[in-house]
Amino acid sequence: VGSVELDEDARYMVCWLENSGLHGWLVGARGVENEARYPALEYRSMAEALQDLAGDGAPLDCVYAGGRIELLGHAGLALPVLGKSLGCPALPFEAAPYCNGASAIVAAHRHSPRFAAAFGLALREVMQ
Known part of the structure; x- marks a missing residue:
């Protein structure tokens, strides 16, 4: 990709x-x-x-x-x-590549809605 x-x-x-x-x-x-x-x-x-x-x-x-x-x-x-x-x-x-320790994240969680929402919320805080 x-x-x-x-x-x-x-x-x-x-x-x-x-x-x-x-x-x-x-x-x-x-x-x-x-x-x-x-x-x-x-x-x-x-x-x-x-x-x-x-x-x-x-x-x-x-x-x-x-x-x-x-x-x-x-x-x-x-x-x-x-x-x-x-x-x-x-x-x-996939948000995992942007996170420290991405290799430690279970593969099933990398594409999960919870992980994407957490990434989006964190990104919003950084952008504000």
């Missing part, structure tokens, strides 16, 4: 997948610009939800997906397909 370093004015999408569906956020220079959920009555497919989330504005710099990433494949949107459809790299999100 390659890495992408984003500038502070980057525009990117973050997707979290779980058994209940997709949670997606569009992030820009000013923070979260938009969000979407799937399943939702307004979308016929996950692809439609993500295209709507991306919008018609500036192109995306990157898409990060976390949680049960394999669910993208079940929707016909494996990471390479998702990246191609949105015109940017689509990468799996």
Whole structure:
């Protein structure tokens, strides 16, 4: 997996997948610009939800997906397909490489919602 370093004015999408569906956020220079959920009555497919989330504005710099990433494949949107459809790299999100002692973290926990939430909360504190 390659890495992408984003500038502070980057525009990117973050997707979290779980058994209940997709949670997606569009992030820009000013923070979260938009969000979407799937399943939702307004979308016929996950692809439609993500295209709507991306919008018609500036192109995306990157898409990060976390949680049960394999669910993208079940929707016909494996990471390479998702990246191609949105015109940017689509990468799996794993917080563990950014943490000291990452090798000591049990593999099952590296992709867990709790770990991602803890990482996000810690990052928010650092950014404020």
